[in-house]
Each structure stands twice: as C-alpha cells, then as structure tokens.
Amino acid sequence: MTEHILIVGGGQAGMQIAVSLREDGFEGSVTIVGEEHHGPYQRPPLSKAYLAGEADEESLELRLPQFYVDNKIVVIPSEKVVSLSWGAEHGVAVTDTGRELPFHKLALTTGADPKRLTCDGADLDGVLYMRGLDDANELKARWADINDIVVIGGGFIGLEVAAVARKYNKNVTVVHSRDRLMSRAVGPVVSDFFLEAHTKRGAKVLLEKRLTKLHGENGTVTGVELQDGNVIPADAVMVGIGVAPRGELADQLGLERAENGAIVVDSHARTSDPRVVACGDVAYLPHPLGGEGMVMLESVQNAVDQAKLAAKSLLGGEEEYRAVPWFWSDQADLKLQMAGLLQGYDQQVVRGNLDEDKFSVLYYKNGRIIAVDAVNDVLDYMAVRRALTAGQNIPADLAADSAVALKTIVTD
C-alpha cells in the first residue's frame, strides 16, 4: 500500500517538508496543496529587491518546476483546503474545488495572514497589505500613481516598504503605535538608529501614534486620521501591523491551538495528534534554544529548520528541535542581521560605529551571549551566530574592544 503524506500550504515550510521527506528516503506519495496561484516561492524579496524592481518573478521560485517532477512531488496550486477529517484507514482533505485528497500523515504549513485594519475606511481602495506575490504586484502596479504613502506599523515589512518607497521618491510617513521601531525584535540602540536612518533618508516617522480612521473619496483612500486629529494625506496606505497564524483547519481535527490561533506543537513539530505535524509561521513551539515558554517565529530560518525536523518526525524520528533563530532585513543600504533571541538580556555591548552605518550590538544574560543585532557587519553577525550554534560564549569585556575580531575571542 502506498503511504500518502499530504502537506497543506505551499510556502517555505511546506516545500521544505516535501524536499526533506525525499532526502530522508520516503518513497510514498508526497502532495503539496496550496491556495496561491504560484508554486512555492520566497517571500522576503517581496518587500525588498522585488518591490524595488531589482529581482524578477522567476528568481523568487524556491525550486524549478522540473525539480518537483524529478522528485515525484505533486504540487497542486490554486486550491484551498476547506475540510479535514480522519476515517478508519486514513484521513481526507477536501479542497474548494471539491477534490478529495487522502492522507495517512498530514503536515499543516498554512502560514499566517497579515492582521487587517478594522477602523472606518479600512476597505477603501488603496489600503494595501504585503504577504504574497499578488500583494507585491499590486503595489508595484500602483507606484506610478502614488505620491504620498503612509505605512502603518514600524516593523520589518513596513520599514522595508518605506525604504523602497523613498527610493522611488515618494512622500513616506511611517505611523507606529509603540515608542520604538521593530521593538519586538531588536534592542533600543538599533531601534533608535533606524529611526534616525529612515528620517535621514527622507521618511517621516511618527512614534506612539495611532490611527483612528481612513479618509476617502469615491471609494479610494485619501488620508489617515490619527488620534490627535491630524490627517496625513495618502494615496496609498501600506498596513504592516503583524500577522495572525492561519491555524483554523486544526480545529477540524481537534488539535490543540494557542490563544493567538497558532497550532501548538512539541519539540518534534508534532501537534497534539502525532500523525499531524505543523511548522513555520502557523506553529507555536517550545523555545528552540531550551529557554522558557512557547514562541512563534516568523522567519525563513524557522520555516526551513522546523520543516526539516517535521519531515523526520513524520517518518518516526525522535529528534528535538534545537536551532539558533536568525533573521535579516534590508532597509535602503542597511543590512540588518539578527541571531539568537534577546528577550531577558541584562547586558549589552555596542561595537563599531553607528555614524558610519556599521555596528553590532551583542546581548548577554548572566554573562553569556544570547543574541546579536548587526548592521552592515556580517563578520560580527556570523561570529555570534556560530558561537550560539556551538554553545560557546564571547565574553563581554573582550568584545567591548571593537578592534578585536569576535571570532578570535570565542570561549566555551
């Protein structure tokens, strides 16, 4: 009997599970079903090089079509799975075309959706989001008609879009509700640096401001009204206020979900039913470095590494997920690279020169390095990432001398 593994969601994690299943020797059938009209592609360039016109659509593809043929991976695009159930022998997924797909084991890699605005005017034309290729194409098609763009949310995606918009000489205003940029992911030194950097490059950045409604004319957005009554003119509004995991299908199989909607998995990427794994943006997972609590990690690194492990778990493996989280963001000529998780740090060391747009911030807890944020400083970033991966330390007192190469002072 052929064993069927079905992967719901044709993104970074879904594709990686399929690839890893084959690499690990699985000979049964592997099917990826995804609702998007495109085969699996990379999202990071959507708000960076692709949006800036520096990369084409083909370059986003994760694998060439022939790869799936060669590896006997069936990819079904443009179909959304709407129901999942278990029978006595196997499970069945039904898509929105009525197609039935049997499975013996299942992977849920349904990713996340951008959180939507709910205020007055939220459904006006010109209110845009950035999750998929179609979203990026929509903004690209509008560039010529945009003079004033307001970005809601000073996280990575919002700031990347803001940087590209400045490249096209648009009037850019970033409205952020918190007191510093990218505050969930980077430390204050880096937030302050990027505030100044975006301002220097011509964007207007408003911190601790909330929008109350959007103004429009003839169904199209014309402005963003803030709580203080000010109205910022806008012929496009890009909303980047975080994501909501798409865990809803899990309910049909009675799988455990977190309060935030994500699917709860263990350190093997298994859901509360061991026949079903979940990984990538939809998963709520134990801290990947053995720290306390559960986390959601929206990154390529996590989607890929967790998917590799999920594939092993589907094949009966017992490996635990241990991975150093890393992430990057390109904003204008600034490459920000992060490794580790800085939550709970009690000491920091700043190296390099902020005025020259090249520096790093190392974060410590109880004398041990736990994370780094680096701007245009790949050597410091790589040294810390390698040390974290090897479970080594980079003593803060030695790291404080920027002239010293970090890789020369690594200790156990």
Ligand SMILES: Cc1cc2nc3c(=O)[nH]c(=O)nc-3n(C[C@H](O)[C@H](O)[C@H](O)COP(=O)(O)OP(=O)(O)OC[C@H]3O[C@@H](n4cnc5c(N)ncnc54)[C@H](O)[C@@H]3O)c2cc1C
């Ligand atoms: C604009 C942008 C920029 C980013 N930049 C970076 C970056 O610089 N660095 C970084 O590390 N990460 C970045 N990320 C995050 C990274 O792309 C994600 O963490 C990663 O794509 C997650 O992979 P995933 O497979 O879990 O989800 P996704 O890639 O979102 O794939 C999920 C897929 O499942 C499909 N799906 C959902 N429900 C169903 C259903 N019921 N039936 C069928 N299909 C379904 C979705 O349509 C989607 O295609 C960025 C993300 C975006 C949107």
